[in-house]
Amino acid sequence: MNGMAAFSHENAPEGDILRFTGSLTLARIGDLPERLRGYDGPASVVDLSGIERIDTIGAWLVHRFAAAHDARIEGLDADSEHLLKQIEAADQPVAMRPTQAVGVVRVVGEIGDAVVASFKTLYGLLGFLGATVIAIGSVIKHRRFRFNATVQRFEVVGVTALGIIGLMSFLIGIVIGQQGAVQLQQFGAEVYTINLIGRITLRELGVLMTAIMVAGRSGSAFAAQIGTMKLTEEIDAMRTIGVSPMEALVLPRMIAAVVMMPLLGFYASLLSIIGGGLFCWISLGIPPITFIQRIREVVPITDLYIGLLKAPVFGAIIAMAGCFQGMLVEADAEQVGMRTTSAVVQAIFLVIVLDAVFAVFFTSVGWT
Structure with a gap:
């Protein structure tokens, strides 16, 4: 049976390592998102070699944490690596619609569009x-x-x-x-x-x-x-x-x-x-x-x-x-x-x- 998702911090010569264990899936992720948001320590490496499974939710969570702490991700197999790359490609900033101009600028713009x-x-x-x-x-x-x-x-x-x-x-x-x-x-x-x-x-x-x-x-x-x-x-x-x-x-x-x-x-x-x-x-x-x-x-x-x-x-x-x-x-x-x-x-x-x-x-x- 898959274990609940967890992580631990470890100091190493190559930097601070955050090791994830258990199953990083929607069914087993538990309160991991809240605990990651509350983590304020350093992290240079995110080690995923100890996990049992990972799905889209888990990959997105790890990607956002690594991006926020400027850490590199290690320990994934080929399939999980491909999933993480797809998450990285999809996680792009959304272009917000610019605020509509008001007053004279808006009227002139609408007249120009009509012309x-x-x-x-x-x-x-x-x-x-x-x-x-x-x-x-x-x-x-x-x-x-x-x-x-x-x-x-x-x-x-x-x-x-x-x-x-x-x-x-x-x-x-x-x-x-x-x-x-x-x-x-x-x-x-x-x-x-x-x-x-x-x-x-x-x-x-x-x-x-x-x-x-x-x-x-x-x-x-x-x-x-x-x-x-x-x-x-x-x-x-x-x-x-x-x-x-x-x-x-x-x-x-x-x-x-x-x-x-x-x-x-x-x-x-x-x-x-x-x-x-x-x-x-x-x-x-x-x-x-x-x-x-x-x-x-x-x-x-x-x-x-x-x-x-x-x-x-x-x-x-x-x-x-x-x-x-x-x-x-x-x-x-x-x-x-x-x-x-x-x-x-x-x-x-x-x-x-x-x-x-x-x-x-x-x-x-x-x-x-």
Whole structure:
């Protein structure tokens, strides 16, 4: 039966020796750790030739004692020596997380991290755009356009969105009319409410609000769908069998968003004008025929052209942001939610930024 772990001190010509006896195992170590902590004498050599067994706990205890007293360890067989070397290799100082900076330093650091992350994301989007262009060239060259997948995306992006976009646009038209009339009535110019409804709807809000709705509805769906496929390794399986994910997943969604956005934008503008016209008829007493005639007089055709030109660009941005974030999903299911949120935020942000760029550009070329 193995004896309990113990140690004794001995003076020798080569230095003070601490001799261990018994079994240095968890079951037999007893109060040895407390006694070693209470030992305050010198120790030049730790002699383990008299022990019966040693396990990881015993090796760790001896190693820490020898390190604290700068003593060398002797008397181990080959297996025990290997165990002790593994303990020494594993006993490394732990790098503590630095204390978070507070105040201005922390705020500046977070702003810097956000700026760096934004530029990395922009760089990734540009690279993804390049990959999409290459995929389009490959599809044209090899004539392998996925018609069924694209038509299905048309339904998801466009047809099923008609109800919510129509309701939203109709109500926005009423709100624009009501708010404009309240302000213009102060100057006896409520008739110009028609101008406000027609121009702001066709030129800006119709397409912009549609883009925001599509980003929240379809852009998030693109990111979630592709992210889930990435998580379940379906995309890796597609690459294994020679199917390009860019051609099979990204291009149908991109084409659907680009084609459907002008149609949805025009539809939204039309519903907004109808909502504004209904408000003018009920609240301001302007008959529908007068409203339509006034719209034709004050709204230039360039406003419609501007809206229709911006719409496909917005659609491409929304689809690209959704697919790009979906492709970045890794590791766990939590990434799907995070990337979906990022896709919506990035799409809406880029749409608004591009809308501002378009506004400046069209004003500079005289389309006012």
